[in-house]
Amino acid sequence: MNFPRREIVDAVKKEYPKGTRVALVSMDDPYRDIPEGTLGTVKSVDDTGTIHVAWDGYGELGIVYGEDSCRKLPICPKCGKAYNEPPALSRADNKTQICSECGTLEALEAAGASPETKAEILDAIKSV
Numbered sequence: 001m002n003f004p005r006r007e008i009v010d011a012v013k014k015e016y017p018k019g020t021r022v023a024l025v026s027m028d029d030p031y032r033d034i035p036e037g038t039l040g041t042v043k044s045v046d047d048t049g050t051i052h053v054a055w056d057g058y059g060e061l062g063i064v065y066g067e068d069s070c071r072k073l074p075i076c077p078k079c080g081k082a083y084n085e086p087p088a089l090s091r092a093d094n095k096t097q098i099c100s101e102c103g104t105l106e107a108l109e110a111a112g113a114s115p116e117t118k119a120e121i122l123d124a125i126k127s128v
């Protein structure tokens with residue numbers, strides 16, 4: 001087993017604090033079969049650089065530094081939630097990437113929809 005250097009472990013800890021939402025990119029584990037793209041929440045990073053993740057529906061399994069990989073989900077700057085769907089472009093400046101739910105909200109605001117109409121449409125989208 002080849003453990004990463006201390007600086008690398010510290011960098012991994014900084015990049016993946018507890019509670020970070022991640023998506024699985026690849027896992028080299030013959031005993032567990034977690035599909036690529038499965039989402040999870042970081043529980044901790046240990047001193048070997050392994051990221052311990054609670055995978056949604058698959059229990060806890062670590063991402064071993066240098067062998068497995070995951071990516072952080074982007075955080076929507078508007079609502080502060082992690083999202084996994086393709087981002088929407090904010091109408092406010094045409095360059096900020098926001099979650100699709102906020103994108104829909106902005107579009108409805110721009111169209112002059114009432115708060116009731118907005119809530120109704122968002123509910124309809126979520127239940128699809």
Ligand SMILES: [Zn+2]
Binds near residue numbers: 076098
């Ligand atoms: Zn959002």
